[in-house]
Amino acid sequence: MIESPWPEISFEDRIGTASFNVHHTAHIVVDGKVCADCSTRECIVACPANLFVPTSDGGILFNYEQCFECGTCYMVCNREGAITWNYPEGGYGVVFKRT
Amino acid sequence: MPDVDVIVVGAGPAGSCAAIVLARAGKKVVLIERGPFPGSKNMYGGVVYPRILDQLIPEWWLEAPIQRWVTRRSTMIMTDTKALTIDFRSQAWGAPPYNGATAYRPDFDAWLADHAVAAGAELICSTTVTGLLHDANGHVSGVVTDRPDGELTASVVIACDGVNSFLAKQEGLYGEFDAANYTLGVKETLALPKDVIDERFGVRGTDGVDIEIIGCTGGVNGGGFIYTNLDTIAVGLVLKLPKLAAQKQRPEQLIARLKAHPAIAPLVEGGEIKEYSAHLIPEAGISMLPTLAGNGILLAGDAAALCLAAGIWLEGVNFAMASGMYAGQAAAEAIRSKDTSVAGLAGYQRRLEATFVLKDHRKLRRAPELVLSDRVQHLYPEFATSVAERMFRVDNPEPKPGVRKIVAQERKRVGIRRRDLAKDGLAGLRSFG
Numbered sequence: 326m327i328e329s330p331w332p333e334i335s336f337e338d339r340i341g342t343a344s345f346n347v348h349h350t351a352h353i354v355v356d357g358k359v360c361a362d363c364s365t366r367e368c369i370v371a372c373p374a375n376l377f378v379p380t381s382d383g384g385i386l387f388n389y390e391q392c393f394e395c396g397t398c399y400m401v402c403n404r405e406g407a408i409t410w411n412y413p414e415g416g417y418g419v420v421f422k423r424t
Numbered sequence: 425m426p427d428v429d430v431i432v433v434g435a436g437p438a439g440s441c442a443a444i445v446l447a448r449a450g451k452k453v454v455l456i457e458r459g460p461f462p463g464s465k466n467m468y469g470g471v472v473y474p475r476i477l478d479q480l481i482p483e484w485w486l487e488a489p490i491q492r493w494v495t496r497r498s499t500m501i502m503t504d505t506k507a508l509t510i511d512f513r514s515q516a517w518g519a520p521p522y523n524g525a526t527a528y529r530p531d532f533d534a535w536l537a538d539h540a541v542a543a544g545a546e547l548i549c550s551t552t553v554t555g556l557l558h559d560a561n562g563h564v565s566g567v568v569t570d571r572p573d574g575e576l577t578a579s580v581v582i583a584c585d586g587v588n589s590f591l592a593k594q595e596g597l598y599g600e601f602d603a604a605n606y607t608l609g610v611k612e613t614l615a616l617p618k619d620v621i622d623e624r625f626g627v628r629g630t631d632g633v634d635i636e637i638i639g640c641t642g643g644v645n646g647g648g649f650i651y652t653n654l655d656t657i658a659v660g661l662v663l664k665l666p667k668l669a670a671q672k673q674r675p676e677q678l679i680a681r682l683k684a685h686p687a688i689a690p691l692v693e694g695g696e697i698k699e700y701s702a703h704l705i706p707e708a709g710i711s712m713l714p715t716l717a718g719n720g721i722l723l724a725g726d727a728a729a730l731c732l733a734a735g736i737w738l739e740g741v742n743f744a745m746a747s748g749m750y751a752g753q754a755a756a757e758a759i760r761s762k763d764t765s766v767a768g769l770a771g772y773q774r775r776l777e778a779t780f781v782l783k784d785h786r787k788l789r790r791a792p793e794l795v796l797s798d799r800v801q802h803l804y805p806e807f808a809t810s811v812a813e814r815m816f817r818v819d820n821p822e823p824k825p826g827v828r829k830i831v832a833q834e835r836k837r838v839g840i841r842r843r844d845l846a847k848d849g850l851a852g853l854r855s856f857g
């Protein structure tokens with residue numbers, strides 16, 4: 326593994342560089358009951374926004390607010406019904422600037 | 425009577441080009457975009473090849489929001505400690521009619537949508553299309569949006585809603601879903617002073633650099649890229665979804681690994697992260713192609729998986745602009761002849777087959793699989809770079825071994841079977857030759 330020659334910024338600072346116009350209702354809903362039985366947990370490593378966080382009691386904590394709306398999570402998740410995925414209401418969500 | 429002639433969903437490059445063509449043909453066209461402005465949801469690596477715009481916006485280079493013109497293109501093959509680069513420059517690419525250009529998508533897509541509006545299309549932003557409407561015969565007859573009273577009817581709907589296209593899925597135009605057909609793109613936009621970028625990348629003025637990298641994605645199959653803008657650089661990776669999900673390193677950790685590589689660190693050092701972003705790519709080319717037309721509906725751009733992602737080629741914007749343009753022409757033709765059924769819309773497929781859109785995809789049909797194969801990803805970089813290392817190493821008092829001997833020894837050491845090397849070589853010649 327290559328060592329980084331300079332300090333990496335925290336994930337909070339990293340995601341803070343992108344802009345989000347957060348709507349009060351979640352566009353993605355994760356069913357914790359389905360996740361509780363999931364051992365593979367593809368979402369945790371793959372979500373570029375790091376929005377799937379394992380909890381100490383074996384569950385998954387999900388927060389929709391700083392989401393790129395990319396679709397990775399519903400594509401890698403193999404469990405029917407775990408993720409209900411929609412785009413946010415028009416005008417809300419991520420706003421890219423220099424991409 | 426439908427409310428309008430055509431509804432175009434998505435104001436990316438595909439949607440805006442479709443709308444330009446239709447509005448200029450005198451059709452009543454509405455372009456619906458879910459973002460607050462066109463381009464606000466769109467992210468890519470960084471280089472557009474706008475030659476196809478000659479047909480829509482003559483001398484587009486005088487007005488397009490371009491960062492730099494790519495005059496230097498490098499293909500880099502790397503392992504953790506070595507890198508072998510093919511570096512090409514052409515000063516011709518820095519003058520009209522140009523070749524590739526770096527641009528920010530929020531700028532570029534907004535500019536293209538302005539042309540659709542100028543041609544007479546009605547652009548409606550901040551509006552998400554949530555589904556398709558059908559008439560009594562099951563033909564697509566319009567869309568439902570998330571606006572109050574948000575239904576709108578049309579003779580034709582052109583779905584330019586990008587890689588996730590829920591409209592194409594609702595209409596059943598895709599075959600079986602396979603996550604292996606998609607890659608995740610992640611990137612950092614890093615700020616550096618313009619003169620530092622010029623110096624590090626060896627360019628001047630508005631000349632720019634495009635670097636494509638293989639062997640930089642750890643255990644995940646994929647590739648890397650660096651593009652220069654005026655006072656930022658874009659550094660990122662594309663990562664095959666099932667492989668990404670099956671290992672331990674997160675996307676931003678894989679970017680950090682690339683940035684720390686001895687061949688890359690001096691280029692990116694000190695660059696402050698201005699924006700971190702992510703987006704999916706339909707990566708499998710012709711093998712994942714959906715049905716491109718239904719009754720009353722056409723698919724264009726990424727919604728139709730028309731992005732060409734074949735290793736050292738990552739072209740999607742030009743394929744989107746062209747397919748959008750041809751979809752617009754076919755829809756106008758169908759409306760004129762009063763037949764918007766699949767048969768009436770057949771001019772779309774015909775145009776795609778007759779031009780680079782499907783010709784390039786058919787020619788490069790083996791390329792995506794080959795470039796993302798385990799051998800190309802995990803064995804050949806070590807093989808190629810170690811052959812180079814031994815060729816250029818002076819082992820006095822040992823005499824120089826012949827190149828043939830080095831190749832044979834390194835092939836064995838890395839564990840590549842001669843048969844496989846020959847097979848991949850042939851596949852490479854067939855796809856790229």
Ligand SMILES: Cc1cc2nc3c(=O)[nH]c(=O)nc-3n(C[C@H](O)[C@H](O)[C@H](O)COP(=O)(O)OP(=O)(O)OC[C@H]3O[C@@H](n4cnc5c(N)ncnc54)[C@H](O)[C@@H]3O)c2cc1C
Nearest residue numbers: 434436437438458468469471553586609725726740741744
């Ligand atoms: C990391 C990465 C690197 C890339 N690098 C390059 C490159 O260097 N060069 C290149 O040419 N291509 C590149 N591509 C590919 C290129 O970005 C795409 O092929 C191209 O953007 C496709 O254009 P499009 O118009 O089909 O779709 P998009 O650009 O995705 O536009 C779709 C539009 O539809 C809107 N939309 C979606 N759903 C709805 C809805 N339901 N209602 C309303 N609006 C909706 C979206 O907001 C968006 O504006 C790259 C892609 C990625 C992810």
Ligand code: SF4
Nearest residue numbers: 360363367368402407
């Ligand atoms: S979202 Fe899917 S992959 Fe993630 S924990 Fe839940 S079931 Fe598993």
Ligand code: SF4
Nearest residue numbers: 372392393395396398
């Ligand atoms: S859409 Fe993308 S960014 Fe949003 S939660 Fe899913 S994987 Fe994460």
